[in-house]
Amino acid sequence: MTDVLAGADPIHTASPTLRRFLEHARARPRATAVEDSSGELSYGALLSAARAQAGALAADGVRRGTRVAIERDYGTDYVVALLATWLLEAVAVPLDPRAPAERRRHQIRQARCGAAATLPNADGVVRAALAEPASSEPAPSTVGRPQEEAEPAAYILFTSGSTGLPKGVEIEHGGLLNMLDYFADAMRLGPGDRMLAHSSTVFDMSVPEMLVPLTSGGTIAVAPPRSARNPEFFARWLRDHRVDAGFATPSQLRLLLPFLAGERVFRHLVSAGEALPAVLAEELSGVVDTLWNGYGPTETTVCGLCAEVRPPYRDPLPIGLPIPGLRAHVLDGELQQVPDGSIGELCLSGVGVARGYYGSPELTARSFVTGPDGDRAYLTGDMVRVGPDGRFSFHGRVDDQVKIRGHRVELAEIESVAERTPGVVQAVAVLSDALRGRAELHLAVVAEAGAEAVETTLRAALRRDLPTAMRPGRLVFFDELPRNTSGKTSRKDVTRLVEARLGTT
Numbered sequence: 001m002t003d004v005l006a007g008a009d010p011i012h013t014a015s016p017t018l019r020r021f022l023e024h025a026r027a028r029p030r031a032t033a034v035e036d037s038s039g040e041l042s043y044g045a046l047l048s049a050a051r052a053q054a055g056a057l058a059a060d061g062v063r064r065g066t067r068v069a070i071e072r073d074y075g076t077d078y079v080v081a082l083l084a085t086w087l088l089e090a091v092a093v094p095l096d097p098r099a100p101a102e103r104r105r106h107q108i109r110q111a112r113c114g115a116a117a118t119l120p121n122a123d124g125v126v127r128a129a130l131a132e133p134a135s136s137e138p139a140p141s142t143v144g145r146p147q148e149e150a151e152p153a154a155y156i157l158f159t160s161g162s163t164g165l166p167k168g169v170e171i172e173h174g175g176l177l178n179m180l181d182y183f184a185d186a187m188r189l190g191p192g193d194r195m196l197a198h199s200s201t202v203f204d205m206s207v208p209e210m211l212v213p214l215t216s217g218g219t220i221a222v223a224p225p226r227s228a229r230n231p232e233f234f235a236r237w238l239r240d241h242r243v244d245a246g247f248a249t250p251s252q253l254r255l256l257l258p259f260l261a262g263e264r265v266f267r268h269l270v271s272a273g274e275a276l277p278a279v280l281a282e283e284l285s286g287v288v289d290t291l292w293n294g295y296g297p298t299e300t301t302v303c304g305l306c307a308e309v310r311p312p313y314r315d316p317l318p319i320g321l322p323i324p325g326l327r328a329h330v331l332d333g334e335l336q337q338v339p340d341g342s343i344g345e346l347c348l349s350g351v352g353v354a355r356g357y358y359g360s361p362e363l364t365a366r367s368f369v370t371g372p373d374g375d376r377a378y379l380t381g382d383m384v385r386v387g388p389d390g391r392f393s394f395h396g397r398v399d400d401q402v403k404i405r406g407h408r409v410e411l412a413e414i415e416s417v418a419e420r421t422p423g424v425v426q427a428v429a430v431l432s433d434a435l436r437g438r439a440e441l442h443l444a445v446v447a448e449a450g451a452e453a454v455e456t457t458l459r460a461a462l463r464r465d466l467p468t469a470m471r472p473g474r475l476v477f478f479d480e481l482p483r484n485t486s487g488k489t490s491r492k493d494v495t496r497l498v499e500a501r502l503g504t505t
Contacts, residue, residue, distance in 0.1 A: 015173040017154060017180070018086040020215040022047070024191075031191060033214060034076045036222035041076060046083070053084035053117065060115045064089040065152045069108055069116040071095045071126050074201050075222040079210055081117035082155075090115075092155040093168070094201040095126060099467050103166065105129040110359050111156050111168050156358050157204055159298050160401075160410040160470065168358040175301040175325075175352035176207070177215065182303070182323045183208055184216040187245050187268040187290070191217035196238075196246030198223040203407065204302045205247045205273060212245075235259030238266075247294070249273035250280055251405040251438070262286045270294045272303070274403045275394055278313035285311070295319035295394070297408070299367070299378045300326065301352040305392055318391035319384070325351035328392060329372050330384055337372055343395050346384040349377035400491065402431045404439055407469040411491075414443065414462075414470055421461045423447050423454040428481055429472060430495040432502070442502070443472035444481060444494050476501050 014022055021043075024031070029044030041049070054062075062068055068085045070092050072078040078094075085092045093111045095104050097119065107113075108129040116126045154173045161167040189195070195213040197220045199206040213220045221243050227234035235256055245268040248256070253271065257280075264287055271284070272294035284291050296304035305328065307320025322328045330344040331337060338344035349371035356364030371377030383395040400411040411429040418427035426446040433439050443462075447454040455475055462471050482493040 016177040017173050024217045032219045034220045036075050049080045050083035053080050054087040062088050062090050062115045066090040066114040067093050067111045069093045069095050069113040071097050071118040078201050089152050091153045096202045101125045160413050169298045170355040170358045178325045178351050179301045180212050180215045183212050189216050193218040193244040194221045196243040204298045207302050231255040232259045260287045278315045281309050282313045299354045300348045304348045316393045318393050343385045346380045346382045347377050349375040353378050417465045421458045423449050428494045441472045442474045442498050445477050
C-alpha cells in the first residue's frame with residue numbers, strides 16, 4: 001500500500017480490472033479518460049486523483065478487503081473513488097445518495113462497510129451508520145471456500161430482495177474483466193472511442209459504461225444529470241456529443257426516440273434491463289448502426305447473454321448466446337436439462353457467476369447451486385427456450401420478480417414494507433400498464449381501519465423504506481382480495497381488480 005500511495009506502479013499486484021487501467025495510464029497518460037460538463041481528465045490525471053483519494057481512504061483505516069461505501073453519482077467523482085478503493089485492494093459498495101436513509105443503513109450493516117467515500121454535501125446518514133457498533137459475526141461469504149476465492153471482491157451491489165430487504169451481490173474481478181472485454185471486443189472499441197455514461201451507480205448497467213472505456217483505452221462521455229429527467233435535452237446532448245457506444249433500457253429509449261429525429265447518434269447501442277420489443281428494435285434501426293440485446297442479472301456480472309439484433313424483427317427477440325466464459329443450461333424443477341426446444345429455467349455457470357449474497361448464506365444456498373456441468377451456477381428464475389439457431393429467448397419468470405424502467409423489483413419486498421405498517425392487514429403489489437399505457441407499480445391493500453388514516457401512514461412508510469423506482473403509484477383499498485383454489489392470494493385476479501378500479505378513476 002505504501003508504494004501505491006507514493007506513486008509507485010502497482011501493475012503486477014493489482015486486480016485484473018485495475019491492472020488493465022494502469023497499463024493504459026502508463027502507455028497513454030495524456031489521453032482523455034473522462035469527459036463531463038466540467039472538462040476533460042486524462043488517464044494520468046485520473047490516476048493521480050485516485051491515488052490522492054486512496055491516501056485519504058488509507059488514513060481512514062481502509063486496508064485490503066475493507067468494504068468501502070461509495071456514495072457518489074455516476075461520472076468522474078465515482079470513478080476516482082472506485083479506482084482508489086481498488087488501489088488499496090478494497091471492495092467497492094455503491095450506494096444511492098438519494099435512497100431512503102434506513103435502506104442505506106441496512107446496506108452499510110449488511111456489507112459490513114468499514115469506510116466511505118461520500119460527496120461533500122452528503123446528508124451524513126452513511127457516516128453515522130459507519131459509526132454504529134459493527135457486528136462481531138464473521139462474514140459468511142468465504143467460509144469454507146477455496147483460498148483463491150477469498151481474494152477481495154471487486155464490488156458488492158445491492159438488488160431488491162424477496163425477504164423484504166435488499167441483498168448484496170458479491171462480484172469478482174475475473175468475471176468483471178471478462179464481461180468488459182466481451183463488450184470491447186464485440187464492438188471493436190479501443191483508444192479514442194467514447195462510451196456514454198448516464199446510469200445510476202447502483203444500476204449495474206453503469207459498470208460497463210464506466211469501465212469498458214478505462215479497460216480498453218477509451219473515454220467515458222458523462223451525460224449531464226438532467227438527461228435522466230429530460231429526454232429532449234438528452235437527445236440534443238447526444239446529437240452534439242459524439243459517442244461510439246452506449247447502454248440504455250427500452251423504457252429510456254422509447255422516451256428518447258421521438259427527439260432524435262432519425263439522426264444516427266450511436267455506432268453501437270446495447271438495449272438491456274428489460275425485454276426489447278420487436279417494434280422498438282425496428283424503430284431504433286434508424287438511429288444506431290448496430291443494435292445489441294443484452295441479458296443478465298446482477299448475479300452473473302451485468303451480462304450473461306447478448307446478441308446483435310437484425311431484421312426481420314419478430315417477438316420474442318432472442319436474448320442471445322452466453323458471452324465467452326459463461327455456459328447456459330435450461331433446467332426443469334429437478335435441475336435436469338429439459339428436452340431440446342422446451343421451456344425451462346435458465347441456469348448460468350462459469351466465470352462471472354457471483355460469489356453469492358454477502359452476509360446471507362441461506363439466500364446464497366437457495367440460488368447458487370452446482371450446475372449440470374459440475375461447476376457453481378446461478379438459477380436466474382427466468383424461463384427461456386433455445387431456438388433452432390442456438391439462441392435463447394425469454395418466456396417469463398418463475399416468481400414474482402418484475403422489471404420496471406430497468407430496475408429489478410421483488411414485489412414481495414414492497415409487500416413486506418407495506419405489511420409492517422400498523423393497520424395494514426394485507427398488501428399485494430402488481431405491475432400494470434392500464435393507467436397511462438406504460439408499466440407502473442400499484443398496491444392493493446386490505447386495512448383494519450378507515451382507508452384515509454392508513455393511507456397516510458403507509459405512504460410515509462413506503463417513502464421511508466423504498467427507493468423511488470419501487471414505490472407504488474396508486475394505493476387501491478379493498479375489503480378483501482381474491483384467492484385461488486389452494487387458498488393463496490391470486491396476483492392475477494388482484495391485478496384485474498386493480499385495473500378495473502383504475503379504469504373508473
